[in-house]
Amino acid sequence: MALFDLDRAAPFYVAGHRGMVGSAIFRHLEAKGFTNVFGRTSSELDLRDRSAVFAFFAETKPKNVVLAAAKVGGILANDTYPADFLSENLQIQVNVMDAALEQDVERLLFMGSSCIYPKFAPQPIREDSLMTGHLESTNDAYAVAKIAGITQVQAIRRQHNKKWISAMPTNLYGPGDNYSEKGSHVLPAMIRRYETARLEGQEEIINWGSGQPLREFLYVDDLAEASLFLLENYDGPSQVNVGVGEDLTIKELAQIVAEEVGYQGTTEWDTSKPDGTPRKLLDVSLINDLGWKAKTSLREGILLAIADFRSRS
Numbered sequence: 001m002a003l004f005d006l007d008r009a010a011p012f013y014v015a016g017h018r019g020m021v022g023s024a025i026f027r028h029l030e031a032k033g034f035t036n037v038f039g040r041t042s043s044e045l046d047l048r049d050r051s052a053v054f055a056f057f058a059e060t061k062p063k064n065v066v067l068a069a070a071k072v073g074g075i076l077a078n079d080t081y082p083a084d085f086l087s088e089n090l091q092i093q094v095n096v097m098d099a100a101l102e103q104d105v106e107r108l109l110f111m112g113s114s115c116i117y118p119k120f121a122p123q124p125i126r127e128d129s130l131m132t133g134h135l136e137s138t139n140d141a142y143a144v145a146k147i148a149g150i151t152q153v154q155a156i157r158r159q160h161n162k163k164w165i166s167a168m169p170t171n172l173y174g175p176g177d178n179y180s181e182k183g184s185h186v187l188p189a190m191i192r193r194y195e196t197a198r199l200e201g202q203e204e205i206i207n208w209g210s211g212q213p214l215r216e217f218l219y220v221d222d223l224a225e226a227s228l229f230l231l232e233n234y235d236g237p238s239q240v241n242v243g244v245g246e247d248l249t250i251k252e253l254a255q256i257v258a259e260e261v262g263y264q265g266t267t268e269w270d271t272s273k274p275d276g277t278p279r280k281l282l283d284v285s286l287i288n289d290l291g292w293k294a295k296t297s298l299r300e301g302i303l304l305a306i307a308d309f310r311s312r313s
Contacts, residue, residue, distance in 0.1 A: 002232040004107060004163070006064060008033045013062035015039070015047065015096055016069030020176035020220050021111060021169075025066050028224035038062075048091040050098075057099035065100050065108040066227060067093065067149075074185060075138050082141035089145035097152050101160060107231050108164040110153050112146045112239060114282060115139050116168060124245070124283035127168075127238045136277065154237045163235050167227060170243035170282045174220035174301060175308045186250065187217055190257045191302070191309050198263045205258075205265060208273035211251030216243050216281050219301035222294045229292045243282040244294040260302050 012029060016022035017039025029037045038060065045056055047069055071088040078085055093110070100108055117125045118133030130150070135143045150166045157164055177188045184192065190207075197205050226242045234240060254267055284293075296304075 003235060004232050006034075006107065006232060009035050010063035011060055012037045012064045012066075013039065013057075013060065014066045014068065015092075016067070016111075018042075019068060019070075019072075020172065020174065020178070021223060022066070022068040023176050024174065024220040024224040025068060025227050028221065028228060032228060047095055048088060050091075050095045053095040054099045054102065057103045057105075061103055062100070063106050064231065065096070065105050066111065066231075067096050067108065068111040069096070070111075070146075072142075074182070076182065078139040078142050085139075086141040086145050089142065090148060093145070093149040093152060097149075097156065097164075101156060101162070106163065108153070108162070109227055109231055110149050110164070110166040111227075112150060112166055112168045113143070114168055114170050114241075114243075114280060115143045116146050116150070116239075119277060123279050124281040125241070126283045127241055127286060130239070150239050157237055165230060165234055165236065166239040167223075167230055168239045168241050168282070169223050169226075170216045170218050170241070170280075172218055172220050172223060173305050175304070176220070177305065177308070179309050179312070186215065187253065187257075187302070188305070188309070190254055191261065191306055194254075194257050194261045194263045195306070195309065195313075197265060198261055203265045204268060205263070206268045206270050207250070207254060208270055209250065209275040210271050211249060211254065211269045213250050213275045213277065214247040214279040214281065215250060215253070216245075216247040217253075217298055217301070218243050218294060219296035219304070222296050225295070226287065226292055229290075230287070233290055233292075234287075238286075240287050240290075241282040241284050242287055243284045244298075245282070245284040245288070247279065247281045248298070256299055256302055257306075260299065260306055 119136040121129040173187045179188045
């Protein structure tokens with residue numbers, strides 16, 4: 001029996017419904033029988049525009065909200081434009097949550113990022129590691145904005161007794177991902193690199209670093225399922241980690257991608273290039289104990305992601 005019985009016909013707003021996370025959540029909600037799910041593109045509604053956001057909430061009166069909208073980017077973008085990442089994400093979060101509070105939204109899920117945790121947090125990273133150490137300097141502005149979002153949820157819970165929650169996903173991939181040459185994260189970047197090498201008949205690929213850092217990857221449709229699960233089954237002030245609870249080396253990841261795209265060449269590693277954080281694995285005991293576990297194996301998910309990439313080419 002779920003803790004919260006969400007009305008399938010009630011207005012349900014997904015902020016950021018065109019992004020990888022938001023679109024997956026949108027699809028999952030409709031698949032689960034929600035008949036009044038809606039979103040707005042950034043051209044239709046600029047979430048940085050406070051008066052426009054308040055007018056939108058007054059008009060649509062959503063009962064439930066998932067806040068998955070954010071200004072996002074890779075390491076280079078975060079390191080180059082930290083003021084933009086801090087300011088715009090703060091504006092989006094404050095505007096949406098203040099408007100949601102004014103319209104008495106019952107359930108709101110704020111979507112964070114695992115970069116909120118200290119750079120050298122003990123592994124696997126527990127929820128109570130938040131704000132116990134220094135952040136990774138290349139994306140600290142984005143991380144601070146996300147920490148502010150968690151804090152706003154907690155403050156609204158305390159002051160207004162709202163049943164709002166936050167979720168912290170690990171590294172995500174899947175349909176709707178960013179496969180661009182300069183803006184993508186490691187897994188979609190590898191899919192692009194190995195598929196291009198296969199098509200062009202390249203005999204060798206050179207990847208950055210040693211290949212030894214450990215990373216965890218969650219298929220985005222699993223996150224969508226976890227998001228609805230939390231909205232129906234969790235009520236607490238702490239953010240909830242969402243991941244698979246297992247990691248692998250970047251070298252092992254590259255081998256799987258090469259196999260699944262059908263690349264026959266060799267892979268070399270340029271150890272003069274940086275590795276980044278040695279390991280980043282989330283402790284998912286809390287959500288597992290609540291009754292949810294990720295379903296999609298990494299190899300299965302990578303096959304689906306490859307199909308998604310090829311469908312766009």
